[in-house]
Amino acid sequence: MWRKLCMAVCLVGAVWGGVEASPVDPQVVFIAHDVTPDRARARAQPYRAYVDVSMQSAPDSASQLRIRPLWVGGRGSSTRGSLALDHRDEGDRAAIDILERGFTLTLPGNDEGAVLHPADLAGWQAASGPSDARFLALLRLQALGLRPVTLPAAPQLGQRLTHLERGGDFASLATRMRVRALTPEIVLLDLEFEGDGLSGHGRQAVRRQDGRPLETRLYLTSRDGQATPETHRLYLVDMATEPVLDLEHALSPPEDVFNVTAERLAAPPFSARSDDPALFATDPIEAGTLEAWMLLDDGSALDMALAFDVLSHHDGGRPHIVLRADGRPAARAPHVVFMHLRDVQLLDVEGQPLPDATPTVTQRSFRVHAGMRLDETRVSFPFRLPLTVSESTLQPLSRIRLTADTRVYRWDRAEPVPYCGQSTHSADTVIEWTSPYRATLRQAAPAAGDPQGRWTTAVPIDAAGREIAFSQLFVGRASDAASDWRTLDAMPLLQLDPERAVDRTEIATHAPMAGLRLRHYRWRTDRRTLTFDDIRMQPGERDRDAAAD
Structure with a gap:
């Protein structure tokens, strides 16, 4: 029993372990951020998101990092995630537009501090409220794990680096780094932060060639004037590295x-x-x-019934997709099949891609097993749709086709x-x-x-x-x-x-x-194609649909 349990927990890493450090721009980054107020019996407030991160040129020798949310998780009944935004509501439509345009982190070429602001600043100022200001404040902390690090041409093990910022989002901030490990593609750093109202430490892995972060853990304490001091635990990872950690529990393993x-x-x-x-x-x-x-390795099919459903959102937002797998796999197949997702297509009844609904693959490590029920509201859902997708966009959806590699x-x-x-x-x-x-x-x-x-x-x-x-x-x-x-x-x-x-x-x-x-x-x-049919279709309709494929 112990052997089976431990193998089931750990084998995602054995099957799809590895490091991809080559440049991918834009980066798709997962962010886990727990915030705990410094008071008795305070509970951590979890924030989870996927963001699209890309570098842009800027005037005056500066560079800019564009951060565009792909998905923001809801946090219980008190805070709504991106799927809860209702396209029929004028205020929610404005929020969707602001998120879709993203945020810009300006990185000056001198010792001036970095500044994060919405790309649509006028729209933000017109529509934002207290919860939006809170969102922006947390994103500024998260950006500490997104911005590139300036590395020496030939970093040495144990080498110490210091970066001082004056002004910007943190008034003054000193970041002290020590090179703790090196590989041909990656530099691993120990980090220490000290500034006005902010201190902490962490670990970070960055690409040698451009200093772009690949994986970051941060432990920060913020003291912002009259606000209650808070402790922040953050984990950020470039999804191109194919993380083997269960992202559902990235900060708090069960x-x-x-x-x-x-x-x-x-x-x-x-x-x-x-x-x-x-x-x-x-x-x-x-x-x-x-x-x-x-x-x-015999070419046998998985022999599982794959289907999807589209469920109404409890908060009036866009209906969300649920992927399902039922039935037993083929006799010689394992009960869990580990896949590496390559591509996703949302198709109508004619087999054509839905317009304005191109998915972004976020979680390439994908497990298929009998009884699977994977909801779009979960961190582990393998792809994300544009925030602009509405209920009417999904109405023609007839089939979801996943192209994936599996190891045989x-x-x-x-x-x-x-x-x-x-x-x-x-x-x-x-x-x-x-x-x-x-x-x-x-x-x-x-x-x-x-x-x-x-x-x-x-x-x-x-x-x-x-x-x-x-x-x-x-x-x-x-x-x-x-x-x-x-x-x-x-x-x-x-x-x-x-x-x-x-x-x-x-x-x-x-x-x-x-x-x-x-x-x-x-x-x-071995390249495989997985087709998820609409669970609401009658068998006769599904057969005719498959025959036309």
């Missing part, structure tokens, strides 16, 4: 799931040898058989490796031998975009080559136990940190092992 890994590693048989036979079992998978989560697997070979030995078949696999009762199998995460590769599992064996009882724990890059953000040293590492570029399989045995039998599998990406 302890009952994510702490399982830490708790098990801190207890026998992983922390110390154990003689309790209940902790160990043999692996029933025979050589030549795929793991339960692997999709066989085939058996490669078994390889016995003696105690203290290493694999001679896979250079990406390293075994750490701790004792005759403990071993760790490490595998480098594949680079994003790789069309093929190898995956390895392991079982311990005795001197006669027989498999022996063991306990196993998969620790992927998505594993993220609860951390203390209040100090820089205790903050969780970024997913792009080189220390998290490896997936681990921890192995503990009851009897001493003479070695490991490695099970090597080969995988390749």
Whole structure:
């Protein structure tokens, strides 16, 4: 049971792990922002959004960052998200227009501070109220994790950088940075902020070639005059990096799931040898058989009924889309299929794209499973529609077509490796031998975009080559136990940190092992088309529609 649970939690990282650091402009960035007032029993107020970020030239040697919201999540009954905006309401239409035009962050070429303002300043001033001013104040804090960093031509490990700003959104702000890690494409920084009414720290990964942020964690304290001091926890990530963290819980992992890994590693048989036979079992998978989560490379279809629904919004806003999957997958297919989304099309009954409704893919890692019900109001929904899409725009919607890659697997070979030995078949696999009762199998995460590769599992064996009882724990890059953000040293590492570029399989045995039998599998990406039909259509109509496709 433990093996299946941990594999289910972590395998998104194993399947689609990797880093894409090449320039993508505009960037699609996910923002998670929790705000906690500094008073007794205060609860965090969550803000979630996807934004489109692009660089623009500006006069006087300045540059501009254009930030355009793609989706803003609602926060309970008190605050409305972007889907709750009603195109029939004049005030909401004005808000949609302002959000669609976006916001501009001016970055002066000297030590003057950055300034964020709505692109449609006149429209903002005419339509904004207290809640809009609050939105803009939070966006100014979020922009600290969006603006590019000026890097030296050849950054060095441990190098310290300082950026001073006078004026701008924060009056005066000193940002002190230390280079904590380097890769050929990425510079990882530790950050410290100190300014008028603002202080804090964080971690950030930026591209070497242009300093554009790829992933950021910030812990900030704001003190704005008469307002109550607030604590801000922020997580921002460029979705082109294909984050493996569950974005629904980017700031507050559910302890009952994510702490399982830490708790098990801190207890026998992983922390110390154990003689309790209940902790160990043999692996029933025979050589030549795929793991339960692997999709066989035989061209078979998923054989699941895929459908979508369009539901009315409880607050009078635009109806939202729900993707559904029902029925059991094909007999040899896993219960969960991991997809990498490439393209989305919203089609009418004639198979033509809906006008003015071109989707933006936001969440490329996409899981399809029986019983799936994925609502457009959720962070994990895979695409976003323009804010200008109205109920009438969606009325002709007949079919949603997703083009995606999935990894399909085939058996490669078994390889016995003696105690203290290493694999001679896979250079990406390293075994750490701790004792005759403990071993760790490490595998480098594949680079994003790789069309093929190898995956390895392991079982311990005795001197006669027989498999022996063991306990196993998969620790992927998505594993993220609860951390203390209040100090820089205790903050969780970024997913792009080189220390998290490896997936681990921890192995503990009851009897001493003479070695490991490695099970090597080969995988390749396979392009699939998933068609979601309108759930309200009658079977006869759906059949005629499919025949015309």
